[in-house]
Amino acid sequence: MATFSPPISIDVPKTGQGGGGTRPPAVGGGGDGRGDGSPDYGARLRRVRLGLAIGLTSITMIFVSLTSAYVVRRGLPTLDERTNSYVRDWIPVDLPIWLLLVNTALLMASSITVELARRQITRQAALAPVRSIPGVSLGEEKGFPWLAVTAVLGGGFLTGQWMAWRELADRGFYLATSASSSFVYLLTATHGVHLAGGILVLLYAATVSLLHRPVEARRIVVDVTAWYWHFMFLLWLYIFGLLWFMR
Amino acid sequence: MATSATIHSHAGPQGFIRKYIFSLDHKVIGLQYYFLALVAVFVGMFLSLLMRIHMVWPTAVLPLVGAIAPETYLQLLTMHGTIMVFFVLTTAPQSGFGNYFLPIQIGAPDMAFPVLNMLSFWTTFVAFVTLLAAFFVAGGAPLHGWTGYAPLSALTNSGPGEQMGADLWITSIALFCIASLMGALNFITTTLDLRAKGMTMMRLPLTVWSWFITAILGLLAFGVLLSAGILLLLDRNLGTSFYVPLVVVNGQVMGHKGGSPLLWQHLFWFFGHPEVYIAIVPGMGVASQILSTFSRKPIFGYKAMVYALMAIGFLGFMVWGHHMFMSGMSPYTAFSFSLMTMAIGVPSAIKTFNWLGTIYGGRVRFEAPMLYAVGFVSLFVSGGLSGPFLAQPVLDIPLHDTAFVVGHFHLIMGVAAIFGMFAGTYYWFPKMFGRMMNETWARIHFVITLVGTYCIFMPMHYLGMAGQPRRYSQFTELAYLQHLLPLNRFITYAAIITVLAQFIFLFNLIHSMFWGAKASDNPWESTTLEWTTATPPPHDNFGGHTPVVNHGPYEYSVPGAPRDYIMQTDPATVASH
Numbered sequence: 001m002a003t004f005s006p007p008i009s010i011d012v013p014k015t016g017q018g019g020g021g022t023r024p025p026a027v028g029g030g031g032d033g034r035g036d037g038s039p040d041y042g043a044r045l046r047r048v049r050l051g052l053a054i055g056l057t058s059i060t061m062i063f064v065s066l067t068s069a070y071v072v073r074r075g076l077p078t079l080d081e082r083t084n085s086y087v088r089d090w091i092p093v094d095l096p097i098w099l100l101l102v103n104t105a106l107l108m109a110s111s112i113t114v115e116l117a118r119r120q121i122t123r124q125a126a127l128a129p130v131r132s133i134p135g136v137s138l139g140e141e142k143g144f145p146w147l148a149v150t151a152v153l154g155g156g157f158l159t160g161q162w163m164a165w166r167e168l169a170d171r172g173f174y175l176a177t178s179a180s181s182s183f184v185y186l187l188t189a190t191h192g193v194h195l196a197g198g199i200l201v202l203l204y205a206a207t208v209s210l211l212h213r214p215v216e217a218r219r220i221v222v223d224v225t226a227w228y229w230h231f232m233f234l235l236w237l238y239i240f241g242l243l244w245f246m247r
Numbered sequence: 248m249a250t251s252a253t254i255h256s257h258a259g260p261q262g263f264i265r266k267y268i269f270s271l272d273h274k275v276i277g278l279q280y281y282f283l284a285l286v287a288v289f290v291g292m293f294l295s296l297l298m299r300i301h302m303v304w305p306t307a308v309l310p311l312v313g314a315i316a317p318e319t320y321l322q323l324l325t326m327h328g329t330i331m332v333f334f335v336l337t338t339a340p341q342s343g344f345g346n347y348f349l350p351i352q353i354g355a356p357d358m359a360f361p362v363l364n365m366l367s368f369w370t371t372f373v374a375f376v377t378l379l380a381a382f383f384v385a386g387g388a389p390l391h392g393w394t395g396y397a398p399l400s401a402l403t404n405s406g407p408g409e410q411m412g413a414d415l416w417i418t419s420i421a422l423f424c425i426a427s428l429m430g431a432l433n434f435i436t437t438t439l440d441l442r443a444k445g446m447t448m449m450r451l452p453l454t455v456w457s458w459f460i461t462a463i464l465g466l467l468a469f470g471v472l473l474s475a476g477i478l479l480l481l482d483r484n485l486g487t488s489f490y491v492p493l494v495v496v497n498g499q500v501m502g503h504k505g506g507s508p509l510l511w512q513h514l515f516w517f518f519g520h521p522e523v524y525i526a527i528v529p530g531m532g533v534a535s536q537i538l539s540t541f542s543r544k545p546i547f548g549y550k551a552m553v554y555a556l557m558a559i560g561f562l563g564f565m566v567w568g569h570h571m572f573m574s575g576m577s578p579y580t581a582f583s584f585s586l587m588t589m590a591i592g593v594p595s596a597i598k599t600f601n602w603l604g605t606i607y608g609g610r611v612r613f614e615a616p617m618l619y620a621v622g623f624v625s626l627f628v629s630g631g632l633s634g635p636f637l638a639q640p641v642l643d644i645p646l647h648d649t650a651f652v653v654g655h656f657h658l659i660m661g662v663a664a665i666f667g668m669f670a671g672t673y674y675w676f677p678k679m680f681g682r683m684m685n686e687t688w689a690r691i692h693f694v695i696t697l698v699g700t701y702c703i704f705m706p707m708h709y710l711g712m713a714g715q716p717r718r719y720s721q722f723t724e725l726a727y728l729q730h731l732l733p734l735n736r737f738i739t740y741a742a743i744i745t746v747l748a749q750f751i752f753l754f755n756l757i758h759s760m761f762w763g764a765k766a767s768d769n770p771w772e773s774t775t776l777e778w779t780t781a782t783p784p785p786h787d788n789f790g791g792h793t794p795v796v797n798h799g800p801y802e803y804s805v806p807g808a809p810r811d812y813i814m815q816t817d818p819a820t821v822a823s824h
Contacts, residue, residue, distance in 0.1 A: 043440075047359055051436045054466065058428045061470035065514055069478065072513070073489060078505035081493060089505040176486035179505060186481065190474075 041125070041216035045223060052224045056231050059194065063235065066187060067242065073179050074246065091178040092247035096167040100240060103160035110153030111233040114202075117146030118226035125219040147222065150229070151202045154195060161192055180247070187239050195232050201225045260786075269369075271361035272786060276368050277347030278679065283372060284339035285756075287330050288665075289749075290379070294327040296746050299739045303732070305721045318407050320720035321390035325408075326382070328393030329416065332522065333423050334375050336664050340529035341465070342371070342430055344671045345458040347679065349434060351777040352452050354443025354794040356787040359436040363429050370426035378419035381412040389413040392718070394519065395420075397490035397511040398503075401482040404496055414483065417476050424473040427465050434462035443776070445796035449553070450815070452775045452800040453546065456553050457532025460560045461525050467564065468521040475514035482506065509574055516567035523660045524563045527627075528556065530667020531598060534623045536800075537670050538602055540773045541617035542609025543811055545801040547601040555594035555601075562591045572640045573647050581640040588638035595631055599624065610804075615689035616771070619670035622697050623663055629701070630659025633708060648718070651711025654704045662700045669696075672756070677770045681782045682763030688755040692748055699745030706734050772812050775800055779816050 077086040120143065165185065168174075173181040205221040260266050267275060300307060301315040301323075308314050315323070350358055358364045381388040389412045391400035399405050400413055438451075438459045451459075478489040482503070490511045491503035539546040546552060568576060568584035602624050611617065633655040637643050646652060676684050711717075715728055715735075722728050769778040776796070780789050797819040804811045 047436060047440045050440055051360060051432055054432045054435050055428075058432070058466050058470045061467050062474045065471040065474045065517070069474070069489065069510055069514065072510055073507065076505065076507050076510075079493065175481070176488070176502075179488055182481065182487040182489065186477070190477075 041214075041220065045220050048220055048224050049227070052227055056228070059231075059235075062190070063187075063238070066183075066190065070183050070187075070242065070246070073183070089178065090180050093168070093173050093178075093180045093184050093243070094171050095184070095243060095247075096164050096171075097244070099160060099164050099167060103157050103164065104236065104240060106153050106157045106160060107233050107236055110150045110157065111230055113146050113153060114150040114226045114229045116144075117150060118223055120144070120146060121215065121219045121222045125216045128215050145206075147202055147206045151199055151206065154199045154202065154229075158192055158196060158199075161188055164188070184243055187243065191232070191236055191239055194235075198225065198229050198232055201228070269365060271357070271365055273346050273350050273358045273361065273364060274679075274784060274788075276364050277343050277345070279368050280338055280346060280371070281343035283368075283375060284335050284343055284668075285753075287334035287338065287375060289753075291327050291330040291335060292746055292749065294323045294330070296742060298323050298327065299742045301720070303723070303736045303739045305723055315720070317720035318390055319387075321392070321406075321718070322388040322408050322412075324718060325390055325392050325416075326378070326388050329378060329420075331661065332393055332526065333420070334371075334378070336526035336660065337423075337427065337465075337522070338371065339668050340533070340664060340671070341434075341458060341461050341525065342368070342427075344454075344533070344668075344675065345434060345461075345529065346430075348675065348777055349455055349458050350437060350441065351780065351784060351788050352455050352775050353438065353441060353446050354776050354789070354796060355437060355441035356789070356793075358433050359441055360433050364433050367426045367429040367433065370422055370429070374419045374422035374426060377415055377422060381408075381415040381419075384411040384415065386410045386412050389416045391416075394515060395479070395511070396515075397479065397482070397506075397508040398492070398494055401479055401490045401503075401506075401508075401511070402494070402496060402501060403483055404499075414480070417480050417483075421473055421476045421480075424469040424476070427469045428473075431462040431465040431469070434458055435466065438462075443794050443796055446815075449550070450796060450799050452532075453535040453549070453552055453556075454529075454532040454775075456556055457528045457530075457535075460556045461528045464521045464525050464528070464560050464563060468518045468525070471514055472518035475511060475518070478514075479511065509571070512571050512574060513567070516570045517564070519570065520567045521560075521563045523656070524559060526660045526664045527667075528559065530623055530664045530670075531556070531627075533667045533671045533674070534602065534620045534627075535598075535605075536773075536775070537616045537620035537674055538605045538624075539801040539803065540674075540771055541612045541614060541620070542606050543612070543803045544605055544609040545799075545803055547604030547607075548597075549799070549801065551597055552601055555597040558594040559591060559598075562587060562594070566591065569638055569643070572643045578640070585638050585640055589635055592631075592635055595627075599628060599631075614673075614771075615684065615686055615693065616670050616674035618690065618693045619666050619673060622693065623666040623670060625697075626658055626663035626666055626700070629705070630655060630657075630663055634659070646711055648716055649711035650707040650715045650717050653717050654707030654711060657707075658700075658704045662704065666696075669693075669752070674771065675777075676756075676759065677766030678777055678782055678784070680760050680763070681766055682759055682761075683766050683770065684759040684763060685755050688751055692751045692755065695748035695751075696745060699741050699748060702741035703738050703745060706738055710734060772810075774798070774802060774812050774814050776815055779814055 074090050076088070076090075078089045079085075080087045080089075124143075165188070168181065168184065173184070175182055175185045201221070202225055205218065205225055208218050208221055260270070260272075266272075270276060270279075297309055297312060297315065298320060300309060301320060306314065312319060312323075346358070346364065350356070386407045386409070389395075389400070389408045390406055391409065391413065395416070399409070400417075403410050403413070438455060442448075442451075478487075481487045482490050486502055488503040488506035490508055491501065491506040492508070493504050494501050535546055535552060565587040566584055568580060569588045572581050572584075606621075633651070637646060637652065637655060673684055673689055676682070710731055713728075713731055715722065715731055723732060766782055768780070768782045771778070776794055777784070779794060794816050796815045798813050798815045798817060800815060802808075802813040805813055
């Protein structure tokens with residue numbers, strides 16, 4: 001990968017006692033293709049967070065436009081060919097509310113667990129320079145697999161959404177039944193696709209932690225995934241609120 | 248490419264595939280975008296030539312397409328518009344030049360996210376192939392125009408080409424949206440986060456400002472088109488009724504009910520109006536850069552230029568309704584859209600006067616880039632002045648579906664933006680390929696293209712006022728348009744000559760790439776960072792060191808300075824001012 005940090009090379013990696021500066025020594029367990037420039041993890045984290053914020057802006061625009069389409073379509077009078085008069089054809093969808101509340105609880109729980117994963121790896125990254133000093137031992141930290149728990153909870157949410165769709169179909173609301181049901185499927189599916197993307201990144205983050213990449217690099221992946229995940233939770237609350245309160 | 252780099256650079260990727268095909272280097276990706284747009288522009292131009300010939304000789308049998316049926320004409324029109332707007336006007340100025348020069352001009356070794364950058368290009372490439380594939384499926388290309396108005400676009404049996412062809416069209420647009428969103432994300436992050444030491448926002452070259460503002464427009468606009476396109480796909484293939492009301496097609500009642508075709512128009516134009524700024528704003532940046540360099544004067548009113556760009560971008564999101572005056576909107580709504588639209592005249596005029604102020608009193612060097620930059624200003628004014636006409640609902644209603652609109656938008660967002668690309672090509676060619684383009688051929692190409700485009704598009708305003716409709720396949724038999732036939736023929740002749748002249752450009756481009764005169768590192772005596780590095784730039788742009796910026800971007804003819812220009816990286820003490 002091309003470098004995207006200014007390539008300031010460290011010529012002599014200092015390894016002796018007391019030789020450490022503020023910069024963490026590059027923890028490269030063998031050459032895995034990383035650049036020779038010292039990775040500035042702080043700058044990289046800031047950059048990826050900025051990229052995430054900008055990416056979330058575009059996702060927001062997608063849902064803003066879907067919302068405006070929802071509001072416009074909901075208030076639209078349509079010509080009824082039998083009575084030759086304008087009527088509203090918006091049928092309120094009979095949402096499986098209890099199932100959706102369970103799904104919301106699952107997603108909220110996953111938002112908490114991903115935050116715990118983020119804090120865990122932030123602490124590990126902060127301690128990495130200390131840990132790398134020879135002779136210093138902080139004791140083995142028992143890492144709880146918060147990422148895996150989050151992925152499972154996220155999968156549970158998606159399964160729950162699938163069940164909600166089946167329930168809707170059983171109640172006679174198919175995609176093309178009414179504009180209202182079209183929007184229910186569309187909004188939940190668009191959100192589901194974004195959440196599934198988040199699960200893929202979570203699995204990537206979990207895999208990366210097995211590959212002996214530096215903890216600082218892993219931290220970046222976990223950090224932005226966590227923020228993305230929180231955003232997806234808030235987005236779900238918004239969609240749920242829109243679909244429920246503007247039936 | 249010649250490797251004249253003398254500065255030591257660290258090794259880039261080896262092997263043809265990693266280096267030129269799936270490259271992560273923003274310079275290679277920029278060139279990939281540029282050449283994709285070059286292919287696209289010749290395809291689009293060929294389609295327009297077929298249309299022009301058909302307009303005046305409706306029974307002519309043409310190469311590759313044969314005799315043109317009315318639906319074929321609409322297919323040509325749709326594909327011409329789509330290819331030109333998305334794969335030329337959006338691709339070359341922003342993704343092409345922006346990718347190549349934004350990181351160098353801010354002193355960064357690459358884009359913020361190189362892998363995303365590569366994905367963005369290849370998604371665009373797939374989108375282009377998907378679009379072209381529409382020519383070769385049953386029914387052929389779609390005929391709903393580049394604006395894809397529902398319900399024509401939302402039904403699969405509304406005409407030939409509205410089956411598989413229209414699905415491919417929507418898929419292509421959706422892919423293009425995703426690619427553009429990835430690109431916009433990269434551009435914004437890079438500009439905000441990777442500027443070299445000393446490169447404050449108010450020291451950015453106006454080119455970088457224009458790419459930055461364009462990226463913000465794209466970020467906010469393309470998501471809307473993406474969701475609009477998804478709704479359209481659902482309407483077409485899964486029986487929903489977002490856009491389609493109860494309709495009867497060929498005596499057959501369709502299953503849709505209650506949708507609103509206007510919903511599509513609102514969503515589309517909420518994207519579509521910012522899109523025309525996405526096409527033209529990078530050209531403004533290039534023109535500013537070149538006018539300042541070749542007038543040997545600082546840009547007139549740098550801050551005003553930046554704020555005017557921001558104002559244009561902001562107002563661009565407020566005016567989409569002026570494309571819909573015909574839709575029966577409330578006169579109050581139309582009035583507010585009209586006011587906002589005319590307000591765009593203010594920042595546009597600020598830019599124009601500042602360009603003129605930059606040239607005024609300068610020691611102007613009329614070399615090829617300068618000619619095209621001046622041509623850009625000329626076309627921007629000529630095309631822009633008909634904007635306030637069309638911004639009036641009362642004038643727009645008679646002019647709306649006439650050739651007047653065709654003349655207006657081709658001058659301003661078509662040819663002006665193309666002139667921005669030509670200016671950028673002649674200006675940056677030495678840096679990109681290490682050789683100069685042929686100046687004589689450039690001048691011949693410039694004169695024919697400038698005169699030719701004016702001959703094509705200025706008369707269209709008169710045709711429109713005389714009532715010649717747009718999008719009609721055939722009107723030579725209409726009695727009330729008989730007297731316009733000679734003018735239409737004139738336009739077609741001008742179009743043929745202008746299209747032929749583009750092969751001069753193509754020849755000059757390819758020939759100079761291999762056999763042009765060797766270029767020095769800074770042939771135009773320009774000040775921005777790309778001219779401080781080797782030609783062509785090494786893999787990491789600055790050969791292992793990071794530039795430090797001490798000056799603004801346009802310090803020409805500074806009193807007391809040893810030369811008539813101060814590079815942005817020159818020591819801070821080179822002149823006091």
